[in-house]
Amino acid sequence: MAGSGTFAEIIGGDVFNYYSDGQWNKSSSGKFVPIINPTSRKIHFKVQACTQEEVNKAIESAKVAQKLWAKTPLWKRAELLHKAAAILKEHKAPIAECLVKEIAKPAKDAVTEVVRSGDLVSYCAEEGVRFLGEGKFLVSDSFPGNERTKYCLTSKIPLGVVLAIPPFNYPVNLAVSKIAPALISGNSIVLKPPTQGAVAALHMVHCFHLAGFPKGLISCVTGKGSEIGDFLTMHPDVSCISFTGGDTGIAISKKSAMIPLQMELGGKDACIVLEDADLDLVAANIVKGGFSYSGQRCTAVKVALVMKSVADTLVKKINDKVIKLTVGPPEDDCDITPVVTESSANFIEELVMDAKKKGATFCQEYKREGNLIWPLLMDNVRPDMRIAREEPFGPVLPVIRINSVEEGILHCNASNFGLQGCVFTKDINKAILVSDAMETGTVQINSAPARGPDHFPFQGLKESGIGSQGITNSINMMTKVKTTIINLPTPSYTMG
Numbered sequence: 001m002a003g004s005g006t007f008a009e010i011i012g013g014d015v016f017n018y019y020s021d022g023q024w025n026k027s028s029s030g031k032f033v034p035i036i037n038p039t040s041r042k043i044h045f046k047v048q049a050c051t052q053e054e055v056n057k058a059i060e061s062a063k064v065a066q067k068l069w070a071k072t073p074l075w076k077r078a079e080l081l082h083k084a085a086a087i088l089k090e091h092k093a094p095i096a097e098c099l100v101k102e103i104a105k106p107a108k109d110a111v112t113e114v115v116r117s118g119d120l121v122s123y124c125a126e127e128g129v130r131f132l133g134e135g136k137f138l139v140s141d142s143f144p145g146n147e148r149t150k151y152c153l154t155s156k157i158p159l160g161v162v163l164a165i166p167p168f169n170y171p172v173n174l175a176v177s178k179i180a181p182a183l184i185s186g187n188s189i190v191l192k193p194p195t196q197g198a199v200a201a202l203h204m205v206h207c208f209h210l211a212g213f214p215k216g217l218i219s220c221v222t223g224k225g226s227e228i229g230d231f232l233t234m235h236p237d238v239s240c241i242s243f244t245g246g247d248t249g250i251a252i253s254k255k256s257a258m259i260p261l262q263m264e265l266g267g268k269d270a271c272i273v274l275e276d277a278d279l280d281l282v283a284a285n286i287v288k289g290g291f292s293y294s295g296q297r298c299t300a301v302k303v304a305l306v307m308k309s310v311a312d313t314l315v316k317k318i319n320d321k322v323i324k325l326t327v328g329p330p331e332d333d334c335d336i337t338p339v340v341t342e343s344s345a346n347f348i349e350e351l352v353m354d355a356k357k358k359g360a361t362f363c364q365e366y367k368r369e370g371n372l373i374w375p376l377l378m379d380n381v382r383p384d385m386r387i388a389r390e391e392p393f394g395p396v397l398p399v400i401r402i403n404s405v406e407e408g409i410l411h412c413n414a415s416n417f418g419l420q421g422c423v424f425t426k427d428i429n430k431a432i433l434v435s436d437a438m439e440t441g442t443v444q445i446n447s448a449p450a451r452g453p454d455h456f457p458f459q460g461l462k463e464s465g466i467g468s469q470g471i472t473n474s475i476n477m478m479t480k481v482k483t484t485i486i487n488l489p490t491p492s493y494t495m496g
């Protein structure tokens with residue numbers, strides 16, 4: 001059970017403590033932030049509402065700890081990360097239980113998230129040893145006008161304090177995807193978890209605590225964004241921000257100082273289906289891609305753009321699968337579970353009602369109980385409907401029938417987002433042409449969009465983000481290049 005056994009020290013009374021300076025602390029604010037269970041819609045957990053002063057102290061400790069950590073041999077940093085990964089996997093059950101209660105993630109997917117996170121941490125340790133263990137050597141006489149009198153040694157050095165802000169849908173995995181690259185690179189980390197998912201994140205941080213990282217190196221501060229959000233992101237001692245979430249990221253990028261930013265801000269991932277596509281494969285991918293975790297993934301299929309000639313057949317095949325999806329509580333490992341908050345459910349409903357009013361064909365009756373929305377396939381959607389352009393983050397999927405592949409590409413590129421997209425065809429030449437034409441960070445050929453495997457580059461264009469993620473790219477982004485130049489005597493003084 002959350003907060004019991006190994007994790008007992010992270011809770012005081014009925015409020016989970018925040019983590020700073022190697023200790024689990026109560027906030028002096030005397031206030032807490034409630035975490036509402038999306039299924040019961042009742043308060044399930046409480047976390048400390050940290051003050052700005054407490055956040056400041058966490059950043060100060062992180063700054064001090066980082067100086068020593070940067071001097072800790074790379075192999076030792078890797079060793080500690082491997083240890084944390086093992087502890088994390090050992091504690092997959094209680095952490096997964098938090099994910100079920102806080103964000104209504106289906107039970108099996110919750111366990112997968114924790115295991116995937118352990119694997120990510122280990123891979124990051126290994127990749128860091130290789131990637132950071134190498135530098136570059138340049139000689140001056142390769143540039144016109146120079147003699148061979150300068151040797152340039154290039155290495156990668158840490159940035160300082162990295163601020164990690166993960167989203168509610170992967171509070172563990174998208175936290176470690178920021179924490180592990182930061183730590184292996186010699187940075188310290190301050191984590192601000194999402195409200196829904198904060199307790200899972202605190203449990204995950206406790207695994208790093210148990211692994212024995214130096215005190216102050218890792219902090220996890222909880223609280224209201226309105227109180228500590230800007231304070232964190234505008235803090236002069238934060239040297240890098242890695243954020244995943246909604247359009248708050250745009251505001252952060254405008255307010256932050258001149259520091260490296262890594263941002264992933266959502267998508268309207270399009271699936272373009274050509275006439276020669278394997279329709280069984282398409283249907284399976286659209287249902288998995290569109291409805292897993294109830295569509296609450298930035299990489300979910302969010303609009304299917306289907307050639308008219310195959311649309312009837314494909315919609316039927318998709319619908320045959322949609323009606324088989326199980327709907328209910330995450331504890332029962334249902335496919336479709338309640339969406340994270342009431343306001344999310346209300347937003348999804350707004351988009352659905354707009355489509356209904358404008359004449360979309362509903363393949364099912366729209367049904368909602370509390371935060372639980374039954375899966376809905378909408379056919380004959382037109383570009384003027386909000387659901388065609390906006391990101392519902394819910395279990396509702398619009399199908400737009402297209403007359404040409406160009407029409408599909410045009411719709412995809414009209415979006416302000418540009419995260420991922422996919423194209424289904426048996427013709428690899430067409431697939432490559434479509435991929436080149438789609439303005440997205442990644443195009444999947446014959447598969448639904450997805451971030452993983454976690455060492456693949458992951459990036460969005462336009463309002464979908466800044467920078468590229470994936471283990472190697474994150475390590476690279478969380479370091480700076482440092483050069484040392486050895487100046488030799490001029491050639492007239494050289495021997496021989």
Ligand code: G3H
Nearest residue numbers: 169297298299450451452
């Ligand atoms: O929600 C955003 C995540 O980066 C998507 O990750 O493709 O593994 O579900 P995923």
